[in-house]
Amino acid sequence: MADTTIPRTSAKGARLALIVGGVLAALFGIAILVWPTKAAVAVTALIAVYAVLAGIVYLGLAFVSKTMGVGGRIGHALLGVLYVVAGILAFTELQASAAFLAVFITLMVGILWIVEGFVSLFSLGDSGSKALTAVFAIISVLAGVTLVSSPIWGVVFLWWFLGISLVILGVLNAGRAIFDRTP
Secondary structure (H helix, E strand, O other), X not given: OXXXXXXXXXXXXXXXHHHHHHHHHHHHHHHHHXXXXXXXXXXXXXXXXXXXXXXXXXXXXXXXXXXXXXXXXXXXXXHHHHHHHHHHHHHHOXXXXXXXXXXXXXXXXXXXXXXXXXXXXXXXXXXXXHHHHHHHHHHHHHHHHHXXXXXXXXXXXXXXXXHHHHHHHHHHHHHHHHHOOOO
């Protein structure tokens, strides 16, 4: 029988990772609650940096790859240009880009909730718990319609919910790692 216990150093490393991750999540949650606009702009800036870097990688692949065909090179080059342009455009108007991104994500979440609710309703006959599935479906559709019909309020609600969740879950995760002494 194999020994399945986690070595003590691995457990300490995992515990430290949970503490650091929990503290960072809580700090980011606090930043969202205290400076919601600045936090949204910072997230948008990170996404813009990612877009520029990903674009450079795609452009590099298009010109350096020895195994890629012409179609692959053209596709990678176009994708690279699109990523770089999107990243640069986001940087030129970070505040407007953050607002657009927030509304876009809110609308997508609303649409997904509506679809999820209808999928649940359509699968009601196969459900083991018809009542819970029906309640879930109705709440999902209503929540989705609410987000789609009022995306600005939805943005505010989702952003605050994210901030509060990050603070609570971050503190709980760090606390769990600090006080749970099992190896």
